[in-house]
Amino acid sequence: MNKQITCIICPNGCELSVEWEEKSIKNINGALCKRGEEYVTQEIQNPKRTIASLVKVNNGEIPLVSVRTTKAIPKEKIFDVMEEIKKLEVNAPVKINQVIVKNILGLGSDIISTKFVEKEQVTI
Ligand code: SF4
Numbered sequence: 001m002n003k004q005i006t007c008i009i010c011p012n013g014c015e016l017s018v019e020w021e022e023k024s025i026k027n028i029n030g031a032l033c034k035r036g037e038e039y040v041t042q043e044i045q046n047p048k049r050t051i052a053s054l055v056k057v058n059n060g061e062i063p064l065v066s067v068r069t070t071k072a073i074p075k076e077k078i079f080d081v082m083e084e085i086k087k088l089e090v091n092a093p094v095k096i097n098q099v100i101v102k103n104i105l106g107l108g109s110d111i112i113s114t115k116f117v118e119k120e121q122v123t124i
Contacts, residue, residue: 005043007036016040048072052114053085055100060092060117067100071109080105092119 001021007014012032018040019027025044031037042048050072054064073081081104090100094117101111 003044005040007031007039009035009039018044020044047075049075049078051078051081053082055085055088055090055111055113057094057117058089058091059120060094061120062117065090065094065117066114067111068114069104069109070112071107073104073107073109077105077107081107085111092117 002017002019005016005018007016014030014032014036016028016030016036018025018029023045025041028037028040031040050069052066052068055067057063057065067085069081084101084104088100088111090098090113094113094115096113096116098113099110100113103109104111
């Protein structure tokens with residue numbers, strides 16, 4: 001099989017052409033450096049993505065906090081991780097970079113907050 005892939009590792013954005021057979025890389029053209037070849041090899045053999053989402057906040061000044069994975073996870077696990085994230089709730093206050101879930105689904109990536117959420121101010 002053949003595919004054109006844009007390398008996203010650096011701003012050069014090299015257009016790479018890759019040829020493979022049953023996940024075995026046969027040929028890579030167009031990479032200006034080794035990192036591009038590694039990126040394309042991973043894209044073909046074990047594509048990974050970081051994901052961003054929202055988690056419900058209890059007693060917060062806002063109802064949701066933005067979160068992300070600390071490391072890229074296998075693409076085929078994205079749906080499972082999103083299902084786990086949907087079940088989460090966290091109590092305010094939420095600090096930035098607070099670990100919400102350690103090692104989600106045993107994938108070696110944590111779910112962390114990317115925003116500070118203050119506790120709701122109750123006025124009497
Ligand atoms: S192949 Fe190398 S130079 Fe080209 S975009 Fe990828 S990292 Fe950058």
